[in-house]
Amino acid sequence: MKKRIILFAVLLVALAVMAGCKSDSESASSTQLVNVSYDPTRELYQDYNELFIKHWKEKTGQDVTVTQSHGGSGAQARSVIEGNDADVVTLALEYDVTAIEKAGLISKGWQNKFPHDSAPYTSTIVFLVRKGNPKNIKDWDDLIKPGVGIITPNPKTSGGARWNYLAAWAYANEKYQGDDTQMKDYMKKLFANVLVLDSGARGATTTFVENGQGDVLLAWENEAYLSLKEHPGEFEIVSPSISVLAQPSVAVVDKIAEERGTSQLAEEYLNYLYSPEAQKVAAENFYRPTDENILKDYADKFDLNMKLVNINDPLFGGWDKVQETHFTDGGIFDQIYSK
């Protein structure tokens, strides 16, 4: 009996080691790159990786494979901190990449390592309305008109929703010249028109697109375009006059890249995102390229007249300040929204 127990224990350990070694040996290979990204970039990186693999082969003669990972930006950052070995991260918020920096895996000053605050592409918040725009929604003001049903996720639970909120805040600031009371009043009216406050961006999109609720969805520009693609002829995009500039940040995960000997490869991977070819790929996937020349080529897609406010603009003062002012318990959002 004892012999069998020992045998069994050995078997189990062997199995674990085998499986562990198997995946470990794969990741120890130096011509493998792991890119931990966030949800909507699946197709973007599918296209980009093809491009990059060709580029790297031409440049160094080496064959490289890129393994992608996608999930909620925050959850992905957490997984990298907990051991998901990423050579590079391409996440939705600077905030998430900073978390990885704080865990000691990315060197300080990463924001300046790549052009445009390490954001090779950007996006913004737009309105998705139904075909023909029956409620004639043109700008933020129209959203507070009576009878307009807004769909947006809850800023308290969804990262994407915070951008929505901040975009509206930026508008209110423009319109009311910084008058706090009037701005809060605007926000109150805005959220009073919200029909359904989903917990996540995905849910909100489903509510609007699949369930047919509401007249306008506050959405990421690239996701709005995806919806257009999935449901041709059913929806239209309306770009408001002012919105936020969302800068999905990229960084090399220095510690891991060093361990795996992929530092050079990783750096070039991110660098190449700024190349004209890559910028074109981003635009084709509905992300605004940061290369101004390429961006101009897509003027028909991206409304270049929109005023885009950066998160580090004095109005917002950076993520930490925004979090504190607006989204903590008792913050401005709690003040204007009661349900």
Add this chain to the structure above:
Amino acid sequence: MYIELKNINKNFGAYKASNNVSFALPAGSLSAFLGPSGSGKTTILRIIAGLETPDSGDIFIDGQRVNDIAPAKRGIGFVFQNYALFRYMNVFENIAFGMKIKKVPANKIKKRVEELTELIGLKGLENRYPVQLSGGQKQRVAFARAIAPEPKVLLLDEPFAAIDAKIRKELRQWLKTTIKKLNITSIFVTHDQDEASEVADEILIINKGRVEQSGSPLAVYKKPTTPFVAQFIGENSLINNYDIFKGFYRQEGFSTAVIRPEFISIFKENEEYKNAYTTEPGIVKTVTFRGSYLEVIVDLHDTELKTVWPTDREILHPNEKVGVLIKKMYLVDSANIREVENEALIADNSVII
């Protein structure tokens, strides 16, 4: 001696199941461990088999000390109280099991199983499964299975406990005859005195983990050496104020008297009897038919005594006046026993002579 136990002690936690048990049984003997429930008789059996390990003491089988030998290697055949037949094997496979383990060649197994099924009278039923057999049949298969591998010792744990009364009697006889025929040293455990008396050559009375007395059934019955044995065997009357009876006097240190039914004689009123002087007048209280005899309870000096009356004599009736004569009794206290005779009777008889 073929089976010997020396100073066996066994505790289950705080409970002493076996208390300094020692005995020896000759080869070819058929012995019974007899005692009330919880007396520890099954424990001793299981210790011999190796299913329990004693805390101290030695076990010898055929001259060899077997304490450290695995149960399977002691050459024991065991018949469990609830048969423990392998329910997913048929009769043939059950009986063949022990031999198969010992890697006996298939043809030899077949031959022996056939012999045994014939011996137990179940020829033709080899393909039946235990669930398709009656209690008596199952017991016989269990028996065959135990003796198939030709064990040195056969142990049976209350083999008839789960069997109907009528079948029990037949099975008892059959078991005794068959075991004697096979000449295997055997021990069986029972709480039924009749069974022990009928089947065994030697009885060991077990109580509270101790061997109270051992001997032939008749010896144990006629000459109990401990108070427990005296009152355990037979349908006895236990009387504390035994000196109220004529011819018996209080003896110091003996608190109770054990009176066997056959120590008491009853005489009908119109009967002539010898010891008129010693016989005392009593009244019949109840008469109960017990199958082959009548159990009679008489009241003598406001004390109830149990005795027997044959069925072929003129029947006794409740409230009938009878003469009651107590010939002898066992006086017992906690540890001692003394047989005393009716002194008035002795005097009476000597006078006659």
Add this chain to the structure above:
Amino acid sequence: MGKGSFTKYLLITLSSIFIFVMLIMPLMVILSEAFKNGISAYADVLSDAFTLHALRLTLFATFVSVVCNTIFGLFAAWALTRFYYKRSKFLTTLIDIPFAISPVIAGLIFSLTFGRIGWAQPILNIFHIKIVFAVTGIVLVTIFVTLPFIARSVMPVLHARGTEEEEAAALMGAGGFTIFRKITFPHIKWALLYGIILCTARAMGEFGAVSVVSGHLRGKTDTLPLLVEILYNDFKMADAFAVSTILVLLALILLILKNVVEYKWHSAKE
């Protein structure tokens, strides 16, 4: 008489509606949505490399979990019913822990223990073993959440049976394995099979715990349920449903097997 009939029909109707809404309708939706873009699109998704890998990974994790838990379950059931430990009851309750914990928490536990910031990290580093965010982690976590099924299925049967037959066999010289093979196993056969089916079903569908430790590395650590989530998050509804149909098919197969086993078990009892 009339009243009794009414109640009967009312209950039947209510149950039918419930089953229809909760089970049949979703199934119909899955199927119709999966084929919304046509059969060739459906076939494309199913033959996609990522899908096939996810299928292989799901099957692999399920298989390993079932094997490990069968061995563990049998040992545990045997030990806990055959040997009296003072702590028997306590150990039996321990086995139930995976039932009580939400799978997400189970995933977190593994992540925090074997991850980069976990206790086991120094040791794992020495041997270059990667557990979480690799296939090993997925397998371990699946083993954990399906741990109790087989043990719990077999234990009552063993317990009810008692040890006499095994004692009798041991007395006649049968070794442990022989006793198990010839006496114990035939008795627990159906219970064991039933437990294995439950274990398989649970392992295949496991999402929460696997999601936490997987790392979502496409082509490496994506199981079928995770793949469905990714496609869903990517607005690829039809594709998500298409992959779901694989899971539905596997579930149906298991369901049929389960019914067969249940039937055989009950008729074996009589």
